[in-house]
Amino acid sequence: MKHTNSLLNLKTLAKRYARANRIPQHHALDLVAVELKFSHWPALMQASKDDWQVTPEDLAVTEVFLQKTLPNFHVQHEDGEAIKSRFEGIEPVEEGKIGGHSYKMMETLGDVYLTGEGWSIHVSEAPHAPPRVEIAKQSNSSNPINDSDFLQDALQIAQTRSEQIRARIASDWPRRSTKPDAEGKVRHPLGHGLSDKWFCLHCDALITGQQIADSLWHCPACHASPLDIFETAFWLSDDDEQPESIQTSNIGKNIEPKIEVVDTRFKLELNEKNITLLIRSALLEDATNTSERLGALLAAISVDEENDVSIVFDEDLWPEGKDPIQALAVADLLGIEIDQALTCMTAPFAWPGLGEYTSSTHEYTKMLLDAYANQGTVRNSG
Ligand SMILES: [Zn+2]
Structure with missing residues (x-):
């Protein structure tokens, strides 16, 4: 990966962290710099102008460090009450009731989580990613998420909030990131490049400017984040299979919620x-x-x-x-x-x-x- 990209990735990680934790961006940048043994972000920037470079290990360290302080949203607990408890300590952005059943809504990294007793819904920042519904296996028939009207209402609430978040993100980006010019070119919102063709590092998809703008810079095929979208497929050699275009008619076809019953009991890992x-x-x-x-x-x-x-x-x-x-x-x-x-x-x-x-x-x-x-x-x- 190119030096400038690495630095940019570091900055993006800090930005996302700042956004998720609602702290000033310069504070998050300083936290990252300190983790990498600099006194503050300007010192890191100065060093990068000299001969210091961000290594893949630095990126990994930063990612782990920032993740450590983020909540773990994967189900780990043993009953319906516990599915709620994993969100403890996270300030809900909204609390309410659907048909007499309480829910809380949380936001992090642009994603929305709606959770109640024995269920949770995750709506990704990626516009074409299907919502994920988790139902605690140990919950009983009184779990309201089993009622399709309740599920639809809950999905609606989460998706409406997600739309608001996406609108907010888009409004923070340069106009050229969400609206292609006459030649179909769009600017990457995190700074690298202006082009009418983009490539996904995850699935090698070839994405048009209009498609990537419409999907808020997440890959329309695999929902990879804007960090994985590049102007050239520099990771492919001539011998590799070349990227394939995404058919616009296929985008957003599969946004039915993915419903998963999860075993929420603790598991003894005998490793x-x-x-x-x-x-x-x-x-x-x-x-x-x-x-x-x-x-x-x-x-x-x-x-x-x-x-x-x-x-x-x-x-x-x-x-x-x-x-x-x-x-x-x-x-x-x-x-x-x-x-x-x-x-x-x-x-x-x-x-x-x-x-x-x-x-x-x-x-x-x-x-x-x-x-x-x-x-x-x-x-x-x-
Ligand atoms: Zn992809």
């Missing part, structure tokens, strides 16, 4: 990271002194494809023949096997046996300091 965490926690319980506790912390735990565990202990920090009772019990609950081995590792401190005389880290540290002092060695604070 390598989580199994390792449980086993190490159990090993810490099995440790009866400081030395063994260090052994538990430093043991190499690996998990194979069947989720069976292999633990390699440092022979200086874990007694030979000592069964990790708690770890074995946890493995038993999870239905997995544990394979143990001892090996010679590099213990972090001299006299690893010292830790066998105490279970207090404080006392152990004191013993260590004394022992090092007696040997005439010096603490290295570096």
Whole structure:
């Protein structure tokens, strides 16, 4: 990606963040700059004029940083009440009732969320993207979203708000971004280029100026955001399949709501990271002194494809023949096997046996300091 595009993407991320959180744009730009180790945005701009460049890692870091502070709208909770609770902490822009059932409306990044007990509706900023309706699997027949009149009313409310947001966005953009000139050329609202042909980085579609303006710079085919729309398909080589035009008659054909029943219960993820965490926690319980506790912390735990565990202990920090009772019990609950081995590792401190005389880290540290002092060695604070 070109240097100027990267900088522009960084700026766009900050802008979207500012818009979503209703904070001044310069504040969001400063936040991004600080995340990338600059004192503020002007310092970052200055550096980019010299030799500093935005790397893909910088963009990824920024994206993660900005997402962390945004709400997670995917269903994660266990019942109808909980489907509402994931929006907690987000100030609703509107609250109301449809046929006696309460709803709240939230906005973020140009998208609208309408939510009530056991249901939520998401209308994207992309004009041709179908609304998504989520119904909690655990909710019962009293869930009003199952009533088609209620659903239509709720969709109408969300879509009306979405139209207002789109109008507001369009009015913030240069006129040439939403209205093609006599030759059908439009200007990218985020600054790069004026053309009558545009390309989607996501699906390689070839989009006319009129089409991209009509769809508010989201890809009419795959609904990718304006960030993914470019003047040239620079990512394609001559050998690649060339972009295909979108038939205007196909645009917006499929905007029936997508209704999804979601299992909102918590799911236990038994992946390598989580199994390792449980086993190490159990090993810490099995440790009866400081030395063994260090052994538990430093043991190499690996998990194979069947989720069976292999633990390699440092022979200086874990007694030979000592069964990790708690770890074995946890493995038993999870239905997995544990394979143990001892090996010679590099213990972090001299006299690893010292830790066998105490279970207090404080006392152990004191013993260590004394022992090092007696040997005439010096603490290295570096
Ligand atoms: Zn696309």
